[in-house]
Amino acid sequence: MPAPPDFRELAAELGFENIRTDLEDLIPYSFDGTAALSQMPAAVAFVTTPQQVASVMRFADANHCPVVARGSGTGLSGGSVPLPNCIVLCLSRMNNILEFDEQNLTILAEAGAITQTVADLAGRHGLLYPPDPGSMKISTIGGNVAENSGGLRGLKYGVTRDYVMGLEVVLADGRILWLGGKCVKDVAGYSLKDLFIGSEGTLGVITKVLLKLVPKPPAKRTLLAIFPSLESAAEAVSAIIAAKITPCTLEFLDNVTIRCVEAYAAIGLPVNAEALLLMETDGHPAAVEDEALKMETLARRHGAQNVSLAGTEQEAARLSSARRHAFSSLARLAPTVILEDVTVPRSELAALVRQIQEVAQRHAVRIGIFGHMGDGNLHPTFLTNERNAAEMQRVESAMREIFECAVKLGGTITGEHGVGLAKKPFLPMMVSPGTLELMRQLKRTLDPRVLLNPGKIFDP
Amino acid sequence: MKQIPLQLSKLDYSMLQQCMHCGMCLPVCPTFDATKLERHSPRGRIALMRAITDGRLGLSRAFAEEMYFCLGCLACESACPAGVDYGAMFEASRCDVESSRVLATRKRDLARWLALQILFTHPRMLRLAGHLLRHYRNSLLPKALHQLRLTRWFPSWVREFEPFCPELSLFFSDQLIKEQETPKIKKYRVGMLTGCVQDLLYAQVNRDTVDILLVHNCEVLTPRRQSCCGSLHAHNGNLKISRTLARRNIKAMERLAGSLDSLDAIISNAGGCGSHLKHYDELLKDDPAFRDRAKQWSEKLKDVSEWLKQIGIKRLPSGGEPKLVTYHESCHLCHGQKVSAAPRELLCAISDLTLIEMKESTWCCGSAGIYNLTQPEMAASLLQRKLLHLESTKATVVASANPGCTIQLEIGLRKSGRTLRVTHPVSLYAEAYRKGLNPENA
Ligand SMILES: Cc1cc2nc3c(=O)[nH]c(=O)nc-3n(C[C@H](O)[C@H](O)[C@H](O)COP(=O)(O)OP(=O)(O)OC[C@H]3O[C@@H](n4cnc5c(N)ncnc54)[C@H](O)[C@@H]3O)c2cc1C
Ligand code: SF4
Numbered sequence A: 001m002p003a004p005p006d007f008r009e010l011a012a013e014l015g016f017e018n019i020r021t022d023l024e025d026l027i028p029y030s031f032d033g034t035a036a037l038s039q040m041p042a043a044v045a046f047v048t049t050p051q052q053v054a055s056v057m058r059f060a061d062a063n064h065c066p067v068v069a070r071g072s073g074t075g076l077s078g079g080s081v082p083l084p085n086c087i088v089l090c091l092s093r094m095n096n097i098l099e100f101d102e103q104n105l106t107i108l109a110e111a112g113a114i115t116q117t118v119a120d121l122a123g124r125h126g127l128l129y130p131p132d133p134g135s136m137k138i139s140t141i142g143g144n145v146a147e148n149s150g151g152l153r154g155l156k157y158g159v160t161r162d163y164v165m166g167l168e169v170v171l172a173d174g175r176i177l178w179l180g181g182k183c184v185k186d187v188a189g190y191s192l193k194d195l196f197i198g199s200e201g202t203l204g205v206i207t208k209v210l211l212k213l214v215p216k217p218p219a220k221r222t223l224l225a226i227f228p229s230l231e232s233a234a235e236a237v238s239a240i241i242a243a244k245i246t247p248c249t250l251e252f253l254d255n256v257t258i259r260c261v262e263a264y265a266a267i268g269l270p271v272n273a274e275a276l277l278l279m280e281t282d283g284h285p286a287a288v289e290d291e292a293l294k295m296e297t298l299a300r301r302h303g304a305q306n307v308s309l310a311g312t313e314q315e316a317a318r319l320s321s322a323r324r325h326a327f328s329s330l331a332r333l334a335p336t337v338i339l340e341d342v343t344v345p346r347s348e349l350a351a352l353v354r355q356i357q358e359v360a361q362r363h364a365v366r367i368g369i370f371g372h373m374g375d376g377n378l379h380p381t382f383l384t385n386e387r388n389a390a391e392m393q394r395v396e397s398a399m400r401e402i403f404e405c406a407v408k409l410g411g412t413i414t415g416e417h418g419v420g421l422a423k424k425p426f427l428p429m430m431v432s433p434g435t436l437e438l439m440r441q442l443k444r445t446l447d448p449r450v451l452l453n454p455g456k457i458f459d460p
Numbered sequence B: 001m002k003q004i005p006l007q008l009s010k011l012d013y014s015m016l017q018q019c020m021h022c023g024m025c026l027p028v029c030p031t032f033d034a035t036k037l038e039r040h041s042p043r044g045r046i047a048l049m050r051a052i053t054d055g056r057l058g059l060s061r062a063f064a065e066e067m068y069f070c071l072g073c074l075a076c077e078s079a080c081p082a083g084v085d086y087g088a089m090f091e092a093s094r095c096d097v098e099s100s101r102v103l104a105t106r107k108r109d110l111a112r113w114l115a116l117q118i119l120f121t122h123p124r125m126l127r128l129a130g131h132l133l134r135h136y137r138n139s140l141l142p143k144a145l146h147q148l149r150l151t152r153w154f155p156s157w158v159r160e161f162e163p164f165c166p167e168l169s170l171f172f173s174d175q176l177i178k179e180q181e182t183p184k185i186k187k188y189r190v191g192m193l194t195g196c197v198q199d200l201l202y203a204q205v206n207r208d209t210v211d212i213l214l215v216h217n218c219e220v221l222t223p224r225r226q227s228c229c230g231s232l233h234a235h236n237g238n239l240k241i242s243r244t245l246a247r248r249n250i251k252a253m254e255r256l257a258g259s260l261d262s263l264d265a266i267i268s269n270a271g272g273c274g275s276h277l278k279h280y281d282e283l284l285k286d287d288p289a290f291r292d293r294a295k296q297w298s299e300k301l302k303d304v305s306e307w308l309k310q311i312g313i314k315r316l317p318s319g320g321e322p323k324l325v326t327y328h329e330s331c332h333l334c335h336g337q338k339v340s341a342a343p344r345e346l347l348c349a350i351s352d353l354t355l356i357e358m359k360e361s362t363w364c365c366g367s368a369g370i371y372n373l374t375q376p377e378m379a380a381s382l383l384q385r386k387l388l389h390l391e392s393t394k395a396t397v398v399a400s401a402n403p404g405c406t407i408q409l410e411i412g413l414r415k416s417g418r419t420l421r422v423t424h425p426v427s428l429y430a431e432a433y434r435k436g437l438n439p440e441n442a
């Protein structure tokens, strides 16, 4: 491995406190939210302006060291896990909200702004910023864009991409560009901003984001349905979709997850239920009333033993907050939790659930399942221990089989967490060699010196 | 010389692994919020602890300083969905830091020895110091020192704090509370712990606690010679003394009560102490002579408001003046003990009292044991933040159930010329009760 570059020059430019190379500073930046992946960087750089980002890029170019952009490090595919000898470019201090445009319903935020801050600001003005990933109280807008994150409301409102109107990006060669704008329609040339959405820090560093807001729906109903099996819950979801109802949320928890969430949140979830569906509809009061009733009927028809309505707004908020903590709560059960992100067409949910259970049993691995069932997106989560090599091997095999199942059912290996490092080996299962080659070509065009997060998504 | 992180390695490794670095604790961590640096965050600190246990990092000075920059407020524990036991790892780390002596200086050693091994280990020494201080403050000496400008020879923190220091109690708890006090109708039998700082500065809170317990039909047993609970020692890297103190307290309570069995509860009214007292079972789990007794102790240990909530808080009829009160949550009561609703319920049982919630009531005030002395800058900024939130409630009283917070808030309020009263919820209740009994005394 080459010796790390001399960072003094960069430090002089950014300020010495903004370039960190001590072991005590590198270790806390050597991982993200992904289990069992870590790598020490050579330095961590804190920036507050796009010009500083450009300086880091020029320094990286001159010294040939990779740059890994990082928001809050909550990613679940190893996207912001460092690479050997790299600079971690941390945007968490670049977190201002620059503009709130009440006339055009937009917010302009720096990339390091926290998702929750944006959502709260919108809420104070009677507006809604819909993408609400489970990690929203700490994830950054830049990270959300780079992963094209989904959330609990994806079913009706879509994902981050649907709310990005413009981006400021710094390219690998240090050029600073503005892409997109406040126009609702704009076909002047390629929609380049879209290229950077979901690019996982491999094509450019996002420094500002212009986000679209929508009016806050006047009414909302939250229902909790208890099912005797995972499959019956999955069938209910498929039925609701087929009945042409579009609730904003259809979230699912299995028994293992219910118990863990209850242990944390203590909000009185039914710990003996095999499966739970958290169903939410919003919009015009009359429509909401009607949809809630239809969902309840459909749930019962597919075996729901009990359907209850959240009485107050606080109760509804407690339920979705509990759901947001599903993933971390599972860590109560095992030292290592590895979560997957498979997604299938919604008609295939019951089949997927069945196969996941079968695979887990055959490989003797423990799995908890939860997810955005309304999006066909499940998070089978392996409960294991990274220090148990034999078990990790079985987890590995089970994981591959689950991916294969999903692909066979017409699904994808990742719905919202991205490929990063964790799913890189499985990408060829999903996309054709031709598509992969086009991705590589794009990467080479925008980042010819392979500085930006090289080796993530695919090998360069 | 390579230091072996004894206490950290003794922990079950899965405790360290349990942190799955999801980052859900970052927004509530005051030191991360202020710096946005991961080394100052819960998951960053846990990563450093794990690196030390793995041998990837030595017990460095930077690590040691990090462990003292952490407030130990445990807000991260409340926020952590994975149930990470940060407190245990934090105590083990500070213990290893102390054995490694990377921070040791003559001055620091002396201060630690005086505080941990003399004052807060020997109740009599603490009382003696209290007596001396009381005489000093009541004498003409402070004025004389100021006039002769001799105070400039004081260390800077003493100079800072001295003029704003809370008054010492006129009496200590044992002058106010009998060893055994029995209500007319006796339904429960409880042991009472009077604490060190509470005893020295706010002994009246202890009297008020006993009074409320009597009102709620509890017979109260208060051992005469109580030791410090040992939290100061445990949080500052001296688990050994902390264990000795725990044994002493258990024995003292057993001696007076006959056995722990005969008690329905053991009551603490100081959030910081209670949080530690409840962990005697963990602390003494390797001591065969005490393991079971400590377990029983921990099961019975209750914060006063928690206990009252359990047995049913009596509502006080209206009669006094209306009061606007806000509640500041002691970290070790709300995060350490997860007691948050009970003190509010106690306050709301006073008919004339209106509780106004402040923003960030669970956010540390910067007191954090002796943090305000060791990390004055961070502590001051936390205090400022707290004062602003207090002010915007328009309350005239702030209730807080931990003497450390009370001191910190009193100092802050005095320095900034604000006139809010800081007091314990039990005192508000006891005062209202006494007024109700005899309105002329109001
Ligand atoms: C408890 C928990 C719940 C979660 N729930 C969801 C969920 O419901 N839905 C969902 O989609 N995801 C979820 N996630 C995953 C994760 O939170 C999202 O991917 C999030 O968008 C990452 O944001 P971050 O700021 O932490 O980014 P990071 O983890 O720091 O980075 C993620 C990727 O983006 C790149 N990147 C970051 N900032 C920039 C930038 N400014 N410019 C260019 N590239 C950048 C990084 O290089 C990396 O590849 C969850 C994670 C956790 C821990
Ligand atoms: S919330 Fe818990 S598991 Fe998540 S990073 Fe913080 S301490 Fe670790």
Ligand code: SF4
Pocket: B028, B029, B030, B031, B032, B040, B041, B042, B045, B069, B070, B071, B072, B073, B074, B075, B076, B077, B086
């Ligand atoms: S104890 Fe408090 S200061 Fe320390 S890591 Fe936890 S939240 Fe942060």
